[in-house]
Amino acid sequence: MYIIKIKGKAKIPDYIQLRDDNFILVGYFRADRPLRDLEKYNLENHQENLETLINDLPFGKLTKLNFK
Numbered sequence: 001m002y003i004i005k006i007k008g009k010a011k012i013p014d015y016i017q018l019r020d021d022n023f024i025l026v027g028y029f030r031a032d033r034p035l036r037d038l039e040k041y042n043l044e045n046h047q048e049n050l051e052t053l054i055n056d057l058p059f060g061k062l063t064k065l066n067f068k
Contacts, residue, residue: 001041001064002064003054004016005061016031019062
């Protein structure tokens with residue numbers, strides 16, 4: 001799974017995209033509320049790691065999620 005942070009403009013907030021290994025969009029949510037509905041994406045066990053990653057993630061850089 002991959003993650004990318006998208007910069008919002010004007011009144012549109014920043015967003016996070018989750019993509020599978022074929023780069024198909026699986027999740028799309030606001031960056032200021034990233035930890036809602038994690039069970040929809042099977043990431044509820046990685047809440048702490050995901051929160052840190054989202055805060056440090058640069059805009060526009062596709063990053064592979066490597067949770068063990």
